[in-house]
Amino acid sequence: MSGLFISFEGPDGAGKTTALNKILPELKSKTSREIISTREPGGSAIAEKIRDLILDVKNLEMDDRTEALLYAAQRRQHLIDIVIPALNEDKIVLSDRFVDSSIAYQGGGRQIGIEEVASINDFAIEGIMPKLTVYFDIPSEVGLERIKKDRSGTEDRLEKEKLEFHQRVRNTYLELQKQNPERIKIINANQDPTKVALDVLELILNKFPRVFE
Structure with missing residues (x-):
């Protein structure tokens, strides 16, 4: 895949979605290649339906392993519907969350096990990983x-x-960054959004000077 x-x-x-939306027009102005902005969980019709199941605050009885499997399932569908076709067409894909989220949230946050969750997702992604992962770090508090300030009363299940x-979750992210320093780069998200x-x-x-001029 050439994308x-x-x-x-x-x-x-952490404000990653806000930052992504802010930089998207600038990135588009600096490349001739088409940029696809997508998200997880979701991104495509079937994956969005799985997203609704996962995040619905009414689903309090959902088992932790069921949650992890649903994330892997939507990820597979998202890859098939959105990511892989775009990469095959030499496009640039910006994804708001990918596999590291499952490892951090279900592996670390839910304490299912980092290796166990990674294994589930290895089956789903078949070796497809980002060239760069931008990690927005911020104290949990x-x-x-x-x-609470921005969405009081409308928070999702997680x-x-x-x-x-x-x-x-944060500690697991930081551990993942230590294990993958070339792919995962830290941004201090405890600053002004601009x-x-x-x-x-x-x-x-700076990472891709030949892509963005």
Whole structure:
């Protein structure tokens, strides 16, 4: 596949979606290649239906392993419907979350096991990984406070988890970065959103100078 795959990761409230939306017009202006912006869970019709199941606050009885399997299932469908076709057509794919989210949230946060969740997803992704993962790091307390301020009363099933859950998620992300320093690059998300977006833009432009001119 000749396309370029970049993922955006981070704990809840890190502001990765906001930053992605801010830099998208600038990235489009600096390349002749088509840019596809997508998300997980979801991104395609079937995957979006699975997303609704996972995040519905009414599904409190959902088993942790069921949750992990559903994430892997939507990821597979997302790859088949969106990511792989775009990469085969030499497009640039920017995905708001990918496999690292499952390892951090279900492997670390739910304490199912990092290796166990990675194994489930290895089957789903068949070796397809981003060339760059932008990780937005922020203290769990700050991220949760942002969510309460911005979406009070409308938090999804994972956002409503206790602080300890989110701290485990962040710690797992940081461990993943240590294990994959060439692919996963850290952005300080505990800054003004405009500064965060500028840092992300600079990172991507410097990483792929032949793609973005």
